[in-house]
Amino acid sequence: MADRYLSFTGTTPGRFLTRRLGLPQPTALHRWSAEHPYFTGELLHLSAGKSPLDGPDGLAAVLGRTGLAVRARSERPVAVVLDATGVTDIDTLAEVHAALHPVVRSVARSGRVIVLGAPLGTADHHQAAVQQALEGFVRSLGKEIGRGITVTLLRLTDANAAESTLRFLLSPKSAYVSGQVIGIGGGAEVTAPADWALPLAGRTALVTGAARGIGEAVAATLARDGARVVCLDVPGAAVELDSVAGRLGGTALPLDITAPDAGARILAALPSEGLDVLVHNAGITRDRRLVNMALERWSSVLDVNLASVLRTTDALLSAGGLATGGRIVATASIAGLAGNAGQTNYAASKAGVAGLVRALAPNAAAEHGVTVNAVAPGFIETKMTAAVPLFIREAGRRMNSLGQGGLPVDVAETTAWLAHPASGGVNGQVVRVCGQSLLGA
Ligand SMILES: NC(=O)c1ccc[n+]([C@@H]2O[C@H](COP(=O)([O-])OP(=O)(O)OC[C@H]3O[C@@H](n4cnc5c(N)ncnc54)[C@H](O)[C@@H]3O)[C@@H](O)[C@H]2O)c1
Numbered sequence: 001m002a003d004r005y006l007s008f009t010g011t012t013p014g015r016f017l018t019r020r021l022g023l024p025q026p027t028a029l030h031r032w033s034a035e036h037p038y039f040t041g042e043l044l045h046l047s048a049g050k051s052p053l054d055g056p057d058g059l060a061a062v063l064g065r066t067g068l069a070v071r072a073r074s075e076r077p078v079a080v081v082l083d084a085t086g087v088t089d090i091d092t093l094a095e096v097h098a099a100l101h102p103v104v105r106s107v108a109r110s111g112r113v114i115v116l117g118a119p120l121g122t123a124d125h126h127q128a129a130v131q132q133a134l135e136g137f138v139r140s141l142g143k144e145i146g147r148g149i150t151v152t153l154l155r156l157t158d159a160n161a162a163e164s165t166l167r168f169l170l171s172p173k174s175a176y177v178s179g180q181v182i183g184i185g186g187g188a189e190v191t192a193p194a195d196w197a198l199p200l201a202g203r204t205a206l207v208t209g210a211a212r213g214i215g216e217a218v219a220a221t222l223a224r225d226g227a228r229v230v231c232l233d234v235p236g237a238a239v240e241l242d243s244v245a246g247r248l249g250g251t252a253l254p255l256d257i258t259a260p261d262a263g264a265r266i267l268a269a270l271p272s273e274g275l276d277v278l279v280h281n282a283g284i285t286r287d288r289r290l291v292n293m294a295l296e297r298w299s300s301v302l303d304v305n306l307a308s309v310l311r312t313t314d315a316l317l318s319a320g321g322l323a324t325g326g327r328i329v330a331t332a333s334i335a336g337l338a339g340n341a342g343q344t345n346y347a348a349s350k351a352g353v354a355g356l357v358r359a360l361a362p363n364a365a366a367e368h369g370v371t372v373n374a375v376a377p378g379f380i381e382t383k384m385t386a387a388v389p390l391f392i393r394e395a396g397r398r399m400n401s402l403g404q405g406g407l408p409v410d411v412a413e414t415t416a417w418l419a420h421p422a423s424g425g426v427n428g429q430v431v432r433v434c435g436q437s438l439l440g441a
Contacts, residue, residue: 044073358428
């Protein structure tokens, strides 16, 4: 279901009318396309406090490899990176205001503001306070900046370990990721790809629920990045599945993921080297308020969305089905993080996915060299959300900082970043792809 309001506000009369009526004016986002894969323009590199990331092979070198022209001053930056890793007290926190106050208005439409912070967990309570302060700052700026600009806080100690993340955030691929706090470090090995345009070349990725919607977009994006894709969906969707797999030069695996032997059947379908990327995307909703929810609605949702994720992950990890350097990306939902009336079953299953990811991540990295992360989509334009009643659908679309729904490709690009061989430092993260939805923190 197309977002007609967004198309209307993109026209001159539409802009005029909605401005006169005081209605929201979402900006059409700049997304990745083969013709325009990168941003072009200037990246304004600022800092607050004395940064530990400075140095010959430090942050400046990594930013220089993004393809943007890095500047200390810019009239119209497409992106601003404020290095606040050196913010340790109230005075250096004030430098965040001093650095960004004069420039926020000049950031280009659909641009980026990225604040870099230090990891939390320091014993110094002054430093802990001001580093935590950056989260409130970033989330508030994301809500007020407008014009399709996203704002993100990245916590890191090593700029090189964050290169794939910085490249993702500083590109059109992250158009719908805003208001997020992402931590880098303590994961698995970081491997720079031979070709940054084809980071998954020679790797095999399996995507569940790949016959349509977000799963289809994930399979297509991983294939674009060079992966051989194995597309899994229920046997009832075999025709669509064959068509997706055929188009992507991959293979189709018709299989109900809730089958007790699903793990063994996946293993049997894989090449002998095993799998490099496992994307748990299949999911269902069976909404009812708890008072009206029969057990079947509860169990079917928990089985597809959580129990099968636990079972297949365990089966693949214990059988060595995920290669060292492997990546697991599971699909949560902002409904799971914030809760939603009528979705006790769905939200329980998706909160469970977040719990699984956080607990498994350190062990999977230590024992198997595999990272485990989750994407948590907000309102994404798919058949699932097209079935939502009009009024609730419109609210879902507008109640976020970007004033519009996301597209399946937004979740797919985030998944591809997490699947990247150089994203080994990103582990145990639950990254919302929600345009900074008002639902939940
Ligand atoms: N669309 C959104 O706004 C949104 C928001 C948050 C989270 N999500 C999550 O993203 C994922 C994809 O959502 P979507 O909107 O593309 O949904 P969708 O309904 O369009 O696609 C889901 C796919 O999963 C498959 N599937 C369902 N049960 C399966 C099973 N037992 N075995 C194998 N495949 C199975 C379906 O056949 C379908 O092809 C889901 O996990 C969903 O919960 C979606």
